[in-house]
Amino acid sequence: MASGVKPRVKAPKKAAAGEIVTIKTLISHKMESGQRKNKDGSPIPRSIINRFTCDFNGKNVIDIEMAPAISTNPYFQFDAMIPEAGDMVFTWHDDDGDVYSTTKSIAIG
Amino acid sequence: MEFSRRDTLVLGLGAAVATVLPFRAFAAADEAIAAFTGGAEMGAGGITLTAPEIAENGNTVPISVSAAGAASIIVLASGNPTPEVATFNFGELAGSQDAATRMRLAGTQDVIAIAKMADGSFVKASSTVKVTIGGCGG
Amino acid sequence: MKIKALTAIAAVLLSAPTFVAADENAELIVNGEIEIVTKTAAPAHLAGALDEILSGWRFRADETQSLQTDDFDNPAMIFVDQGMDDWGTVDGSEGKSCASCHGDVEESMAGVRAEYPKWNDTAGEVRTIAQMVNECRTDRMGAEAHGYTSAKMARMEALISVQSRGMPVNVAIDGPAADMWEQGKEMFYSRTGQLELSCASCHEENYGNRIRSDHLSQGQINGFPVYRLKNAKLTTPHGRFKGCVRDTRAETYSPGSDDFVALELYVASRGNGLSVEGVSVRN
Numbered sequence: 001m002a003s004g005v006k007p008r009v010k011a012p013k014k015a016a017a018g019e020i021v022t023i024k025t026l027i028s029h030k031m032e033s034g035q036r037k038n039k040d041g042s043p044i045p046r047s048i049i050n051r052f053t054c055d056f057n058g059k060n061v062i063d064i065e066m067a068p069a070i071s072t073n074p075y076f077q078f079d080a081m082i083p084e085a086g087d088m089v090f091t092w093h094d095d096d097g098d099v100y101s102t103t104k105s106i107a108i109g
Numbered sequence: 110m111e112f113s114r115r116d117t118l119v120l121g122l123g124a125a126v127a128t129v130l131p132f133r134a135f136a137a138a139d140e141a142i143a144a145f146t147g148g149a150e151m152g153a154g155g156i157t158l159t160a161p162e163i164a165e166n167g168n169t170v171p172i173s174v175s176a177a178g179a180a181s182i183i184v185l186a187s188g189n190p191t192p193e194v195a196t197f198n199f200g201e202l203a204g205s206q207d208a209a210t211r212m213r214l215a216g217t218q219d220v221i222a223i224a225k226m227a228d229g230s231f232v233k234a235s236s237t238v239k240v241t242i243g244g245c246g247g
Numbered sequence: 248m249k250i251k252a253l254t255a256i257a258a259v260l261l262s263a264p265t266f267v268a269a270d271e272n273a274e275l276i277v278n279g280e281i282e283i284v285t286k287t288a289a290p291a292h293l294a295g296a297l298d299e300i301l302s303g304w305r306f307r308a309d310e311t312q313s314l315q316t317d318d319f320d321n322p323a324m325i326f327v328d329q330g331m332d333d334w335g336t337v338d339g340s341e342g343k344s345c346a347s348c349h350g351d352v353e354e355s356m357a358g359v360r361a362e363y364p365k366w367n368d369t370a371g372e373v374r375t376i377a378q379m380v381n382e383c384r385t386d387r388m389g390a391e392a393h394g395y396t397s398a399k400m401a402r403m404e405a406l407i408s409v410q411s412r413g414m415p416v417n418v419a420i421d422g423p424a425a426d427m428w429e430q431g432k433e434m435f436y437s438r439t440g441q442l443e444l445s446c447a448s449c450h451e452e453n454y455g456n457r458i459r460s461d462h463l464s465q466g467q468i469n470g471f472p473v474y475r476l477k478n479a480k481l482t483t484p485h486g487r488f489k490g491c492v493r494d495t496r497a498e499t500y501s502p503g504s505d506d507f508v509a510l511e512l513y514v515a516s517r518g519n520g521l522s523v524e525g526v527s528v529r530n
Contacts, residue, residue, distance in 0.1 A: 006329055010319035020204035024319040028329070033213070035190055060200025062208070067193035069186050071169045071211040072479035073322045078197075079204030128460040163460075165308040166476035166530050169322075241460035 005029055009090055011104040015082040023054065023061075024077045027092050027100065033068035049074060049100075051093040056106075057086035082106055130167075130216040130240050133188025138221065141192045145183045145223060151233040156182070158222040158234040164214055167240040173209035176224035176232065182208065183225075188218025214240050275304055275524075278318055281413040283522040290519040292420060296451060302521050303464040303473075303529055306455075311476065314528040323405060323474035323526035326398075326481050330406030333399065339390025348387070353410055360411035361523050364512040366424040373427045375508055376404055377483065395503040396489075401481035405472045408525030416469050416523055418515045427505075431513025434506065440497025446514075461530065466491075467518040468511070470527030477530060484511050 010024040027049065034046025048068050054061040061080040080088070085108045092100040142151075156176040164170045174182045174197065184194040197208045206224075214220070221235040275283040285302035293300070304312060318324050334345045334352050349355040360376065367374040370382075377400050381392040393400040420428040435446045449458065450466030457463065472481045485502035488510055492499040500506040 004329075006325055006332075008319065008325050008328055010317075022204075024317070026319065026322060026325055028325040055200070056202050059202045061202045061204075062200055063198040064208075065193075065196040065198070067195060068191060069189055069194040069213050071213050073325060075209075075211050075320075075322065077173070077209040077320075079207060081202050081204045083202070161308065161310050163308070165311045168479060169476040171310045171314070 005100050007102045009102055009104055011088055014107040014109045017108050020079050020081050023080050025090060026075050028073050031070055031072045047095050049092045049094050053091045056088045128241050133216045133218045138185050138187035138192040141185055146231045149231050151231040156222060156224045156232045156234045158236050160220050160236040160238050163239045167214040169211050170214050171211050174222045175207040177206055178227050179206040179224035180227055181225050183223050185221045187221060189215045214238055216240050283413060283524055287520045300518060300521055301465050302467055303470050306462040306464040311528055326402040327405045327409050330402035339388035341389040343388050356407045356410040358411055358414055360408045361414040361417050373424050373508055373512055376407055396483050396486035401472050401483050404483055405481055405526045411523040413522050416518045416521050420516045427509045427512055431509035434510050435513055440495045442495050444495040468514050469518040469521040470524040472525055473527045473529045475529055
């Protein structure tokens with residue numbers, strides 16, 4: 001993981017089979033839009049997270065294409081259906097090629 | 110120069126007008142819409158876009174979209190230098206077709222949300238968000 | 248054309264407000280369990296000046312207020328997480344981390360933020376949390392001091408602050424801290440700079456009014472460190488003071504200086520009774 005980029009995810013530790021749960025995700029990232037300029041007037045190049053995905057046991061929950069208009073420290077809230085116990089994998093794709101990832105295990109109960 | 114009450118009030122009203130940034134709209138938004146819809150007609154209804162009427166700060170504006178039965182929802186900011194904000198593509202384990210995020214607004218403008226429904230049709234909603242200038246930078 | 252400063256301010260303040268909605272009766276409960284007092288009777292030392300003290304939270308729009316209700320909505324919490332990582336990370340020549348001496352942050356730092364700035368007998372002066380962190384780092388860890396308003400210091404302050412969340416601010420203004428408190432009080436009420444404004448001009452005499460479209464608060468610091476929407480990062484009290492003073496077109500002071508420590512002690516005491524909110528979200 002590139003330095004300083006830290007995800008923070010709210011996912012339940014367990015759910016009933018078939019339950020719909022709300023997921024909240026945050027990640028620290030500047031989301032440099034490409035619109036700002038240096039003191040000498042030269043543009044600061046764009047450098048953002050351009051895509052976020054959430055998958056559960058290999059099946060996709062949501063896949064978000066992100067543009068520079070997403071605020072610094074991107075936040076997403078969405079719902080997922082939990083059919084069985086498993087791992088929820090979150091990935092954030094950086095313009096520079098880095099992929100940040102975190103996993104939350106969800107049990108059925 | 111001493112200010113009469115009349116002068117002060119006139120100045121005050123001028124300042125009020127100046128606190129709301131002017132409305133912005135660019136053609137690039139239309140192109141982005143066409144890229145998403147392929148030029149198809151967009152209906153109204155079946156999609157909700159929730160955005161504040163007045164943004165506390167244009168840097169971080171919370172918004173949410175909801176369109177039951179949608180395959181994907183695109184959000185555009187028609188007055189930003191580049192209009193795209195995000196495209197939410199719902200997968201097979203999506204629990205709903207709702208999503209929330211926080212976005213940047215360069216100035217007062219319309220935020221537009223368009224949903225592509227499962228049957229290939231499109232519906233649209235939009236919301237005018239006022240962006241203001243605060244008094245204390247700090 | 249010579250415009251009286253006060254009349255110019257009056258012109259701006261009188262502008263018909265572009266309303267950013269805030270629910271007058273909203274209360275703040277974090278994570279469904281931590282009750283935050285955002286409005287209460289003013290402490291005794293404010294008799295004649297203020298009857299009621301209000302957290303900055305009450306002056307923000309509904310959407311901004313709601314960002315603090317859940318620790319997974321609150322963007323400042325990512326920095327608390329980073330502070331937690333720092334807490335357990337060895338740094339400096341002595342091979343120690345904060346945890347080496349202080350153990351579990353939730354136990355060792357509970358209630359600390361609520362009483363700071365505070366007189367320190369060993370040091371013989373009033374200390375802020377940032378000063379204590381840096382003293383630990385340089386004297387006991389053999390590590391470099393953090394910049395006083397740096398991102399690293401802000402997230403350590405954020406981590407420590409969260410351990411007092413929901414507890415009433417309770418800084419001592421008497422005894423050995425009294426002199427510094429008086430100094431801070433004098434600063435708060437002194438008009439300075441081109442606009443001849445004191446802290447009180449806005450934050451005591453005009454809280455609740457608009458300055459352009461900003462909703463002026465009482466300038467309480469119970470919510471610090473604060474995540475400001477305008478730059479999407481944490482701000483510490485001295486960082487904010489410096490900017491505020493500069494915005495009144497006065498020559499500003501240095502973070503970590505005696506002037507700002509005195510001011511921080513005084514301003515903190517104006518919030519005695521409000522809950523520690525840190526980390527909060529503001530404009």
